[in-house]
Amino acid sequence: MTDPNAAKFENVDNIVAGLLEQGYIASRQIATAIFVAENLTKPILVEGSAGVGKTELALASAAWLGLPLIRMQCYEGLDESKALYEWKYGKQLLYTQILKDKMGDVLGDAPGLDDAMKKLHGFGDLFFSEEFLEPRPLLKALRQKHGAVLLIDEIDKSDEEFEAFLLEILSAYQVTIPEIGTVTSTVPPLVFLTSNNMREMGDALKRRCLHLYIPLPDARLEEQIVAARVPNIEEKLRRKLVSFVQRLRELDLKKLPSISETLDWARVLLLLHADDLAPDMVRDTLNVLLKFETDIDAVRPQIAELTRKARQDGDRGYATSS
């Protein structure tokens, strides 16, 4: 089978262009990571602070490749029965109840217990077959005929045991189900794991993954992102608001605003029909950018100054963008 996506992975520029079509502005590093991941069939561990587009990267890749996205959100206490597969206990029990009489018929003519047992064995593992298997995200991803994009989101929130359990899937792209056997993927899925660094991941997991760190973007990149995501916003205002956010990031805040906050803010400004960055309006919408009361308090007295500078930047244009 020839892979229709093979051409898409030919070089790094193709990947950048492909993701751009989906509205995701990828830096060279990001594209290189995907390039290497595909060629070495290795998963990518994506790190970065909240809202820099880790999850978005997986979504955009799936859309670009035309593959189904299978997403698994991790949380404390997540185990294999929720991640890999589960037997449909209810259905099994229901079937045994319904089939009770049939069983009697089938086994009725067997003279002794031994014979009945033998007969029963002859039917195979009726109740532990595919029929009663409830595939969960990981199994689903492995069974996709044409490959898939598997997103294991916020892996740092899961337990260490679960992390260890993932190792087989991440290195060999297969899982072992005791009752059925080993399931191997036909086309290995492209795997993204994201982490907010709640805890340090184990060395074994890190070793099996490529590591991609997405930093907060510089002004130029951020402007491109805003332009791609909120296309209706006027160019000057866009430059001003990006400059404002960039300046915010230089301050000593608890949680720096990341790209998703910038985009939200841009949308809010659009909704309010703002055509310039007025200090009053900034003050009113600051809670879109900053998520801690202490941060807002710290920034509030500086708003006038910050907006003034941001407006200057907006009128002048960035030195880097020329």
Place this chain on the structure above:
Amino acid sequence: MQRPLENFFRALRAADIRVSPAESIDAHRTVDVVGYGDRQLFKDALCVALAKTPDEVANFDECFEMFFQRDEFGEREDGDEDGEGSQPPEGAESDADFADQLGNVPLAEMVLDADGSELAAAMERSANQVGATDIKFFSQRGYFARRILDDMGLRDLERLIASLRRSGEGDEDGEGDAARDLAQRLEQGRRYLLDESRQYVERQYELYARANGENLREEFLMETRMSNLEHRDFDRMHRIVRRMAKRLASRYSHRRKHTRRGQLDIRRTMRRNMPHDGIPFEVLWKQIKIERPKIVVICDVSKSVAAAARFLLLFLYSLHEVIAHLEAYAFSDGLISVGEILEQNDVEQAIPEIMNAIGFRSTDYGQALADYEEGFMETLDRHTTVIILGDGRSNFTDPRIDIMRRIHDQSRSVIWLNPEPQTFWGTGDSEMPRYRQFCHVAKTCSTVLHLERVVDDILKSYARA
């Protein structure tokens, strides 16, 4: 290219990036895919495959730039026109006269050759020959530079220069001038070579050994008694202690409750399935609950432990950053809660502030314990571990053993960490033997390493519960 890549991995390891054999295989495969053509692509791809944390990415960056910088060896030579003495001399027309002599000394020809790339390659070869990448200490730089030059044939070059000089001295005519001129140029080249080799070895040191030295220092600090630590090591200690506290926290903060699949909880399953006529539609598994560590730390900051107090507080500060339920107290002749100070200040401010508030006075354990009982003891319960950091020297005041007994009875465990060695306990004004009866664990704890082991044990006991 095999060899340089392996050397690069060694440099990375020296820069604190783990490169296991499996990772080096991955890296080789990566390089097979991306090739050497595009420097940026090469770098990004290797970075993705090898560096595993943001810190490592930064280290990788630095290391990569430094390692592959030597390719520029030749170019710099050309660009560096204004540097006196250290640039290779221009080729001259009369060299042909001395072709015989030069022919015997390949190094001389290379030195005279304006293109330095050959020279760079030769130096690289010689460096490999003498094992310059094995450099360990700063003081070895001269030695390795010399050995590289010897291997390249510096002796022959020097001999040639000397003989040219001699033949130049004899006669004053054109021949002599030419010899003197050539000797002059060779001498310039020699000086240039010395310079380059020294710089080369310097880079090797930076690449392979500097981090080593740093590690050595940190290891040494981990095992040095806290009272002997010097002020200038404070930053480094902060880093070590912080890393240690984070390691401990990430190991223990996360597992609070987990299901043990495979062990059926029959009692709860039957109970839950009563509505279904006892048919187990819903299956429940046995669970282990892990409590969050609740820890009270009482830290002595009086005169007698003043030297160690800063580091005990440093540890307290780092612990406070990573453990949610930590109550912190400091005392000398009275006791105060320092949780708020630790919360609101940077470590550089918090420690002096605590020391100003309560430190440097004479010790009174009895009073401190009384203060604790009066103000804070009601929060003590059977889930709490109490850690006391102090030498137990109470200036012959009433040690208030009765309060110690109550703390012991009300808490889950009491751990006393004493910076003094055990043989000193009970000498002079030390009340250690009496307090000790009411501690579950009493240990000497004079180095950071001790501290880590003790805290590890405490947290482990919570995970097992």
